[in-house]
Amino acid sequence: MSSEAAESSRAGQVEESGEEKAGWSRQRPWVALVSVPVVVSNEDEQAQKILPGTDVLLDFQDPPRPSYLVLPERIVPDPKFDNCFPYIVATHPSGRLIFHATQSRGNLNTAYFLCDAHSRTATRLPDVPVSQLRFNLRPRRSIGLIAYPRRTGHYIVAQLHPTSSTRHDTLLYYSTHTHEWAVKRLASSPDHKPWGAHGVFSHDGMLWWVDVAYGMLTCDPFADLPHLRFVPLPFGSEMDDAVVHRVFLDQRRCVRPSEGKLRYVEIRGLPLPHDPTAAVSSLPDYAAVCMWTLVDPEGPNHWEFEYEAPFSEIWADEGYIKAGLPPQKVPALALVHPNNHAVVYFFHGTSLFAVDMRARRVLDCEECLIDHHLQLQFQTSRFVDAWELPPTLLRIDPSAAGMEGPEDGELSMTDLMWGSDEELASLMSQMELKSQADEELSLVELMNMLKDLAPSSESSPWSSPSDASDQADEP
Template identity: 55%
Template sequence: MGLVADPRFPGHHMVVQLHPTPWTSFRRHATLLCYSTVTGRWALKPLASAPNHEPWGEHGVFAHDGLLWWVDVAYGMLACNPFDDYPHLRFVPLPAGCEMHDLGDRRPRPTKLMDQSHLIRPSQGMLRFVEIQSLSYDGAAVDDPRPTPPFECEASFADIWAHDSYVAAGLPQGKVAKLALVDPNNHDVVYFFQVRALFALDVRARRVLACEECLVDRQVQSLEFQYSRFVHA
């Protein structure tokens, strides 16, 4: 479910769900299930058009540029304006070389590792895609069969671990962190979970800017939810 501000009525919002929800049945969507704080009621809205696609994962939904965006980190995003009477749902693919359409039996879905190593979030008025590359989805290092796409900015974990700011923060060496957030005001700054710590990294400089303890589930003290699906900037 996504939450988006209602441009017609300041201070009001709409809750929207692509219907139905189980990712195993997602081939094509037909309706939106909507709740408006203006009317105080739930309603079904038929989609005027929607693309066919592979079974859809649930890796986040957010409002951006007046639209709602549903994310599948293996394929891309589905976007629409839920305030239209008959919304058009459109598909926006990942950057070339980042999709996971053609991995056959090795297609990594669904796994927590995909959430922990891929992220799409708005920052500085644009959508940003972040990927930790060369991770195996069964926990061992393997060669990625996809071609390596060009990225705006890249940094190796070896350089990050070796930086004096990482060492000074007392973070563990040789352990790949989990993606948490992209700074909404600076797309060069990415936040990571490293066990119980949340740290901010200037990717271009490889420098740790801040680090402190952050448990998503403080009551149970569980580390199960220490990744991007459960936190928002």
């Protein structure tokens, strides 16, 4: 498909990430999105809030309070059968996400849906054609979502095959532009240890498949012949097959984007437990959180060390004690603040709390239950993630820029609005024309400018039932 090669994400990287280059993405609001959607029956009160013509409800809250994707039973007919609960496999900062859900009891009939946060719709992806069934999608955290660099509003959903192997040779993908599944043979692929699945990220025009035991695999999915490269973890972090207890990896390791770069976080200083059902380890005073930043994926020195924070100093923080968090117990990793890589979130039971790692200070703590039917071992980085929200979901509030601390300059969920991509393009175009004479604009100036350009009134997606008639007319 030469047309796709011409639209290589490398060639269109400036178009796709120009907003990030300008620094706007650092000010985007975000939510701590729980990966397990909430499924409601028709009689449920939340089901009544799903507006006519829409498929989902997005329950947005300010972090560290959890946010949820709410689905009706018509999309997930039997959400609890055989533990095949629905699961969000990938998100994108454009306001799209991919989730899967079983469609009938007694079999593994799994459907994948592309959800649009703007319209609150969920479109089922077509099944993989019979001719390509041997490359069928697997319900694992190995599915990526990436935007076309020059086709606004279109995406590729992709998975490497074989999904669990020591070498991949094929890329299975679905294009929203062609509405078809297709297969690409990889031009090259490295040998590696048996690959696990700890998420897929769209970053720097590439897709990045993560196995936190070993490293990352990356390629440009828009190339005619993609070259798959292996980026190992920082020196000393790669694990041996014989000692990998994968049930614990999501508690102790994660790779997440933050401030436009990929960050690797690891809890060090803990022995590997022998009981796979045990809780996160307690006691060791030498346990610490370490972070590295990916600086050169193609060179000899891939990672740059950022910091090490001993838990003994975090436990001594007054905020930790006031939050009622248990002393001398090592928590599980949850996520990394997408706008401040010095802030890492952890789980202690159902408590989700943020820590400024450089100051060793607890910033906030809230209750975050992944699912009432799941065990506490699911309170890990596998089941919650930071989802950055697009500017099309913003209502600009200049007073938000005056907030102090690591959240400085961010906007709260109460400032969200719904808008179309076309509306945003128009606003941003006007803003560019107004700001051509200025070499640099502050965040407050940018927000004031957008406020002046924005429509005078917008309906909130979380208005009272009396506003439902107005919301039903939204695009």
